[in-house]
Each structure stands twice: as structure tokens, then as C-alpha cells.
């Protein structure tokens with residue numbers, strides 16, 4: 001029997017998955033299909049497209065050839081079956097929950113999440129009647145204790161922004177699956193180069209592609225990846241995928257599309273009705289960014305490790321929360337789930353609290369003071385005065401964004417310049 005050819009490596013897939021030379025022009029780089037709509041062959045072709053009987057393009061709110069390449073690329077890198085690219089990371093979270101939540105339903109999330117996600121889940125989702133219960137993810141049993149009959153999913157970040165908390169993905173997946181719940185992992189901070197949540201039981205992976213996937217701080221975007229392994233019919237919780245959909249002649253997504261049910265639903269219902277479509281130019285920029293993801297992540301991680309080790313010894317620094325440091329309580333989880341390094345975003349405590357944190361962000365020169373992460377450039381922010389200022393002080397501390405906390409996103413500049421800038425900034429902050 002002929003042996004199966006070896007699967008292409010991650011670096012190869014990051015450059016080639018989902019893309020081929022343009023069949024009409026031979027263009028090697030994926031074209032930006034800057035079009036709103038697509039001509040039908042004839043009336044029958046149009047009818048079968050609208051009935052979801054033929055795969056093809058109708059209108060760019062639903063699907064677009066440039067965006068499709070990105071979807072296939074990210075699905076492949078995450079080891080998933082299909083994906084839906086959307087306008088931002090928050091749109092990805094909205095679309096993921098929209099595909100199965102009903103008013104009165106509940107999901108459980110880690111309380112260590114990106115500040116914007118805590119607000120989205122805790123406040124805006126309430127307007128849809130979706131209730132999010134936050135628990136401390138350090139003890140996975142907290143998720144089991146919070147499960148109610150209306151609970152449908154568990155949501156965590158593989159590597160949390162900004163606290164760098166790493167959760168026990170495998171154990172939380174078991175708890176979710178024992179209760180027939182969907183396990184959703186935000187893999188933004190790790191990227192699929194560093195962490196593959198689906199290997200550990202994630203059913204859906206969501207990304208803010210705005211960060212490391214696009215990688216250059218120039219394109220907003222998000223993506224929902226479906227593993228294709230979740231049995232939507234195992235209980236009566238996921239009716240929008242198992243019951244007839246009136247808008248498509250009573251088609252049942254799971255029965256009709258099987259392991260692509262959520263991917264098709266996400267385009268045919270989610271993007272159709274929420275409209276949070278990714279622009280083709282942003283898809284192009286993100287595809288281009290992903291081609292160098294492995295190289296960039298290696299350097300991001302190496303630079304971050306060096307900065308974390310330097311700050312750990314720095315007299316103006318009271319603590320450093322980087323799982324790549326052996327002193328971190330997440331070091332063992334990092335070795336299991338993030339074998340290529342603990343990412344490049346982390347926090348540290350500056351001696352002198354709120355005032356020193358504000359003074360530091362004013363004093364740095366190479367670092368940009370802004371609300372983003374995962375750029376080629378090194379970035380700095382003081383969460384308590386910016387991203388987390390909407391939260392109460394208790395919520396700030398619970399989210400790892402107390403008054404003395406400074407968040408860094410270590411970029412790809414020369415390491416001596418990165419460390420030199422932090423040193424001069426900390427010296428100025430200490431002088432007050």
C-alpha cells in the first residue's frame with residue numbers, strides 16, 4: 001500500500017494554504033477582488049446559489065474570493081474544517097455566539113480576558129438576552145460549578161490579554177464536553193504557530209486577526225474557525241443548526257452540511273444578518289501577514305523572553321508576569337500548551353503605581369503608546385488609564401489590570417534598542 005505523503009509543514013501552509021495562482025491572469029499573489037457582486041451564469045445558477053445548493057459567489061457581504069483564501073488559510077493553520085472571516089475580533093465573537101445562542105441562554109467565560117471582551121460579554125450581550133457568567137479559570141472546576149441547564153458554551157483565551165494567564169485547555173474541554181457544551185478558545189495572543197487549541201479539544205477558535213495574524217498593525221479583522229467535530233445534534237441546545245431554517249426553505253444546516261454546518265451558517269445567516277463583513281483589502285493584508293507568521297512569532301517570542309528576563313532583575317520593577325519565566329505559576333502550562341514560547345505580550349508592575357505607569361508611557365521613545373498588540377513595532381500601554389478604565393477597580397484587578405500594571409507588546413526591533421528604551425523610560429519614571 002502506498003504511504004500517505006507527509007502533511008506540509010506549518011511554514012509551508014502559512015504561505016500556500018487556500019491560495020493558488022489566479023486561473024485567469026496567472027497572478028501569483030492573491031488578487032484583491034474589489035467587487036460587490038458576481039454575475040450569475042443563468043437563472044438556474046442564481047436559484048441554486050440562493051438555495052445554498054451550489055457553492056459560489058453572490059454578494060460580498062456573504063462571501064468574497066479574497067476573503068475565502070484567508071478563511072481557508074486560517075482554518076488550515078488551526079487544524080479546523082472551515083472558517084468565517086469578519087470585520088474585527090469582536091465581530092468574530094458576536095458571530096460565534098450568534099450562531100447558537102437564544103435569548104435566556106448562558107455561557108461561562110474566564111474572568112481573565114481582553115478588557116473589551118469582558119465589556120462585550122458582560123454588557124452588550126445582555127441586550128440579546130445572553131447571560132455570561134465569569135469564573136476564575138485557574139481552577140477548571142469553577143466552570144463545572146457554574147453550569148446551568150441554559151448553559152451552552154465555555155469561552156477562554158489560550159493566553160490571556162493582558163495578564164498572560166494560561167488555562168488548562170484539555171481539562172476545560174473535558175468539562176465542556178461532559179456537559180454537552182461547546183468549547184470556544186480565543187487564540188489571538190498565541191496565534192496558531194504557538195498554540196493549537198483544537199488539538200486539546202476546542203470546538204471553535206476565534207481570532208482578532210488585527211493582532212499577530214495580520215501582524216503589522218494595519219488591518220482590522222477577525223475569524224471564527226470551526227473544528228467540524230462538534231455533534232450539534234447530541235442534545236437540544238443547538239437548534240439553529242439542527243432545526244429547519246425558514247429563510248432557506250426549511251433547510252437543516254447540520255443535516256445538510258455536516259461538518260461544515262457552522263461555517264455555512266456563519267456566512268448564510270450570520271454575515272447575511274449581522275453584516276460584519278471583512279473588506280477584501282483587509283483580507284489581502286492579513287493573508288500577506290500570515291505568510292511570515294512563523295518567522296515573526298519566533299522573533300517576537302525571543303525578544304519578549306529577553307525583555308522579561310531583563311525586567312525581572314530591574315530595580316524599578318516589582319513583578320513580571322511572563323509565562324516564559326520559570327518563576328511564573330503558568331510556566332508548566334506554557335510548556336504544555338505553548339511549546340514555542342509564551343507570546344510577546346505581557347504585563348509587569350512598576351514601582352510607584354499609577355503615577356509611575358503614566359510617567360513611563362510618556363517617557364518611552366521607541367515604544368508607541370497605543371491600544372494595540374501584535375505589531376512589528378514595540379507597543380506600550382497603561383491599562384488602568386486606558387483599555388480597562390471602563391471597569392471598576394475591583395474588575396481591573398480581577399482582570400490583571402490594576403494601577404501599577406504596564407502592558408508591553410514586544411516588537412521586532414533590535415533587542416538592544418527595545419531594552420535601552422525601557423531602561424531610559426523607567427529611569428525617568430522613577431525620577432518622577
Ligand SMILES: *Cc1c(COP(=O)(O)O)cnc(C)c1O
Nearest residue numbers: 088089090114161188208210221
Ligand atoms: C484585540 C482582541 C480582541 C478584539 O479584537 P478586535 O479586532 O479589536 O475587535 C479580542 N480578543 C483578544 C484577546 C484581543 O486581543
